[in-house]
Amino acid sequence: xxxxxxxxxxxxxxxxxxxxxxxxxxxxxxxxxxxxxxxxxxxxxxxxxxxxxxxxxxxxxxxxxxxxxxxxxxxxxxxxxxxxxxxxxxxxxxxxxxxxxxxxxxxxxxxxxxxxxxxxxxxxxxxxx
Amino acid sequence: xxxxxxxxxxxxxxxxxxxxxxxxxxxxxxxxxxxxxxxxxxxxxxxxxxxxxxxxxxxxxxxxxxxxxxxxxxxxxxxxxxxxxxxxxxxxxxxxxxxxxxxxxxxxxxxxxxxxxxxxxxxxxxxxxxxxxxxxxxxxxxxxxxxxxxxxxxxxxxxxxxxxxxxxxxxxxxxxxxxxxxxxxxxxxxxxxxxxxxxxxxxxxxxxxxxxxxxxxxxxxxxxxxxxxxxxxxxxxxxxxxxxxxxxxxxxxxxxxxxxxxxxxxxxxxxxxxx
Numbered sequence: 001x002x003x004x005x006x007x008x009x010x011x012x013x014x015x016x017x018x019x020x021x022x023x024x025x026x027x028x029x030x031x032x033x034x035x036x037x038x039x040x041x042x043x044x045x046x047x048x049x050x051x052x053x054x055x056x057x058x059x060x061x062x063x064x065x066x067x068x069x070x071x072x073x074x075x076x077x078x079x080x081x082x083x084x085x086x087x088x089x090x091x092x093x094x095x096x097x098x099x100x101x102x103x104x105x106x107x108x109x110x111x112x113x114x115x116x117x118x119x120x121x122x123x124x125x126x127x128x129x
Numbered sequence: 130x131x132x133x134x135x136x137x138x139x140x141x142x143x144x145x146x147x148x149x150x151x152x153x154x155x156x157x158x159x160x161x162x163x164x165x166x167x168x169x170x171x172x173x174x175x176x177x178x179x180x181x182x183x184x185x186x187x188x189x190x191x192x193x194x195x196x197x198x199x200x201x202x203x204x205x206x207x208x209x210x211x212x213x214x215x216x217x218x219x220x221x222x223x224x225x226x227x228x229x230x231x232x233x234x235x236x237x238x239x240x241x242x243x244x245x246x247x248x249x250x251x252x253x254x255x256x257x258x259x260x261x262x263x264x265x266x267x268x269x270x271x272x273x274x275x276x277x278x279x280x281x282x283x284x285x286x287x288x289x290x291x292x293x294x295x296x297x298x299x300x301x302x303x304x305x306x307x308x309x310x311x312x313x314x315x316x317x318x319x320x321x322x323x324x325x326x327x328x329x330x331x332x333x334x335x336x337x338x339x340x341x342x343x344x345x346x347x348x349x350x351x352x353x354x355x356x357x358x359x360x361x362x363x364x365x366x367x368x369x370x371x372x373x374x375x376x377x378x379x380x381x382x383x384x385x386x387x388x389x390x391x392x393x394x395x396x397x398x399x400x401x402x403x404x
Contacts, residue, residue: 050184071295074287075186076351088186092331120336121296123224123328 035107040097048097049080060116063090090118095125102127191353195370197290198269198345199399200356201381204261206365212239212264218361219343224334226324234315236343237266237358245390245402258404264366266358267292267313267343268390268398275305275314284340290371290399291345301338310394314342371399 003009048055050062066088069075078086087093098104101124109116132140219225219237226234239262243250251259273292275284283298284305306314320337328334332348335341345368346356354360359368369378378401381387387401 067297069186071293071297072285073186074188074192074347074351076189076192077187079185079187081184087189091333117336121333123330123333125330 032111035111037105037107038098038100038103045097047082049078049084049086049093063118066090090122091124099125100127101125189351189353193350193353193355195289196372197271197370197399198350199290199369199371199378199401200269200345200359201367201369201378201387201401201403202264203365203367203381203385203403204258204263205403207261207264207362208365209262211362211365212262214361214363215264215358215366218357221327222329222346222349222357223332223344224321224325224329226321226334227326228319228321228324232316232318234317234321234341235313236315236341237264239263240265246388248391248393249388263402264358265311265313265390266400267345268311268396268400269343269345271397271399272395274308274310274396278304278308280304287347291347291350292342293344293347294339294341296333296335296339296341299339301340303340305340310391310396311398314340316340 055062066078070088076088078088080086095101101119105124216237216239220227223236225236228234242254242259242261242263245263245265269290269292271290273284273286276286276292279285280302281298281300283295283300284292285295286292301316303316306316317335317337317339322328322334325334346354346358349356356368359366367378367381369376371378373379381403382401385403387403389398389401392398
């Protein structure tokens with residue numbers, strides 16, 4: 001069997017494989033740094049609207065529920081299990097404590113390559129330099 | 130051989146009997162079984178179980194309560210300054226962009242008599258009326274055509290009569306714009322953010338591809354405030370409960386002559402003009 005244009009094909013294949021496998025070897029065998037969303041100082045708030053574990057896993061579900069309850073039912077006050085009341089609003093409540101989208105939301109969203117479209121409409125607080 | 134009459138009737142009878150296996154049969158033989166099946170958690174609920182303890186939601190106790198919101202616009206009191214103040218307040222509090230030309234976004238705007246009330250157009254009408262700048266906005270109809278045509282229920286009527294938009298569900302089909310006889314709805318042909326002069330941080334903007342309109346300031350009603358235009362117009366625009374015979378709005382409607390936009394269409398608009 002004869003390989004026509006052998007050198008060009010082999011060089012092309014090597015280049016193709018190099019580009020194709022770039023995501024695998026570019027990290028140098030190390031995992032990407034674990035995201036570290038900014039912690040809210042204890043002086044601002046000591047707890048979120050519900051437990052941290054739930055917020056970490058299912059904040060999107062909570063926000064979806066809030067959205068439907070506020071827009072469609074007009075229920076705008078959320079009374080947490082510990083009796084504390086919150087105004088159900090991303091811009092007016094969540095961002096009061098989590099003051100930076102870049103240092104909080106984007107940390108995990110970028111790491112997990114998810115791109116929620118919340119901020120197409122909802123205004124994030126101005127990032128402090 | 131084809132099917133003769135006798136065979137056909139037999140087949141039809143058996144099919145009808147088997148038809149009992151459908152929902153009708155379930156209702157007959159095991160009442161309530163189907164309803165129980167419908168209450169099974171959806172896949173979404175299984176992935177995101179509700180585990181927020183004993184949390185609950187409720188409306189803000191300070192919210193204004195009305196059975197049927199409406200507005201009266203007193204054209205005798207509505208000076209150019211008040212109209213401008215009302216429009217500016219609305220546009221600021223709702224991040225309404227200022228896009229020139231055909232892609233303009235309208236929540237509350239000015240139009241002349243002939244365009245606002247085309248069926249009662251009259252070349253010899255009182256020039257004060259004929260040349261007045263009428264403030265126009267969503268009429269929050271009692272029988273809103275936009276709600277009927279919306280395929281996703283993105284626009285809907287609240288119990289207090291306000292015709293609301295759920296921007297999260299709008300797919301930008303623009304049926305509602307075709308349905309609205311008042312031109313109260315505008316489509317975002319492009320990202321509106323660069324056209325917002327001064328952003329109001331506590332209210333969202335819109336995004337490309339959704340329809341928007343006046344919402345009777347539901348976010349302000351919910352915290353006990355009057356709509357921004359009613360507040361800024363200093364009495365020229367009166368917001369109130371149409372169903373409450375004792376309200377200031379009803380008193381104005383009783384004592385002064387009022388007209389509505391295109392009432393012959395049967396939409397039952399809830400913005401009244403005192404002329």
